Amino acid sequence: MSMVTTRSFSSQIALFFICVLLVCNGSNSLLLAEDDLQPVSSPKTRTVVAEVLEVEGDFHIVRGERGEIRIEVTPDTQVSEEFIFGDRIKAVLLPNDVAQIITRAGPNEPIGTSSNEPSEPTPTPTPTEISQTSEEDLKVTSPLYKAYEVPKVRVIIADILMVDSSFYIIRSEQGEIQIEITPETKLSEDFKFGDRIKARITPADKALSVVRAKKNELPGIHDEGTSRPTPSISISQPIAKTPTPLETSEAPDSQTPTNRIIVADVLMVDGDLYIVRGKSGEIRIEVTPKTTISESFDYGDRIKAEVLPNDKALTIERASPDDPVGITTP
Numbered sequence: 001m002s003m004v005t006t007r008s009f010s011s012q013i014a015l016f017f018i019c020v021l022l023v024c025n026g027s028n029s030l031l032l033a034e035d036d037l038q039p040v041s042s043p044k045t046r047t048v049v050a051e052v053l054e055v056e057g058d059f060h061i062v063r064g065e066r067g068e069i070r071i072e073v074t075p076d077t078q079v080s081e082e083f084i085f086g087d088r089i090k091a092v093l094l095p096n097d098v099a100q101i102i103t104r105a106g107p108n109e110p111i112g113t114s115s116n117e118p119s120e121p122t123p124t125p126t127p128t129e130i131s132q133t134s135e136e137d138l139k140v141t142s143p144l145y146k147a148y149e150v151p152k153v154r155v156i157i158a159d160i161l162m163v164d165s166s167f168y169i170i171r172s173e174q175g176e177i178q179i180e181i182t183p184e185t186k187l188s189e190d191f192k193f194g195d196r197i198k199a200r201i202t203p204a205d206k207a208l209s210v211v212r213a214k215k216n217e218l219p220g221i222h223d224e225g226t227s228r229p230t231p232s233i234s235i236s237q238p239i240a241k242t243p244t245p246l247e248t249s250e251a252p253d254s255q256t257p258t259n260r261i262i263v264a265d266v267l268m269v270d271g272d273l274y275i276v277r278g279k280s281g282e283i284r285i286e287v288t289p290k291t292t293i294s295e296s297f298d299y300g301d302r303i304k305a306e307v308l309p310n311d312k313a314l315t316i317e318r319a320s321p322d323d324p325v326g327i328t329t330p
Helices: 002-036 127-131 135-141 245-249
Strands: 045-056 059-064 067-072 088-093 099-104 112-116 154-164 167-172 175-180 196-201 207-212 220-223 260-270 273-278 281-286 302-307 313-318 326-328
Touching (some): 045 067, 059 088, 067 099, 154 175, 167 196, 175 281, 273 302, 281 313
Antiparallel strands (some): 045 088, 045 112, 088 099, 154 167, 154 196, 154 220, 196 207, 260 273, 260 326, 302 313
């Protein structure tokens, strides 16, 4: 009888130790599983600012600072508008070059690529938090606010190079721009080559209104609503007298245009015209009998040209490897 009791007690002890071992193993497994868990975050993206070379189906082929990039557009891609050859775009890309967002690049955004740090997923707001948040707060705090912010209307003051049906080709500080005239465009008069105009245009380069620029309005581009510096005006009048608006508007422009040094890649040579791609778009350089050319140039050559304000070249030579693409004054 005592032997049976001893065996039962031993069995209970053995069963107890087996249970302890099982509990310890389970705890270790849980700890290992917790160690393996990693916080989930958005994939690292990059922002590309480049010029569109071609739109081919679901792909935007662009030229960046290091060559061509093939950007894939999917049904999930947020595209602000349709883009065509020559448009400068700003795209947020995943590592596989699939676009999350494509918008028109701003005038001051240089061509290039920058990395974006992956963002942690934001917690879903509760209904109470949503009801207490104003629409303006939601706009400002949204991570995509800047990407989807409605671009402002631009005001362009420039000289007309060509009138082609419903388009005005103008010369701006950033190169040539093609402005589309629509039935809704308000025109103060008919314009022709050489006229200096002042145009309000949309981000898609459609004109809202076109009027003749005043003599004291300098060429340039700015967002509507921002002020631009006006040239100082010297009027021979007594100090006590304030010039009238008529006298101010008729005063001569005090800033004389200067020559430019253009370093750019040749896109095409068409007779007496060199069409080149600079840092801010295409530029047409005219060659005259007085132009000094160091050699014959072709597509892809990088040239350095001294150009008059009317885009007539004084000299054209091959740019050195250290000459960056851009426009400077001599």
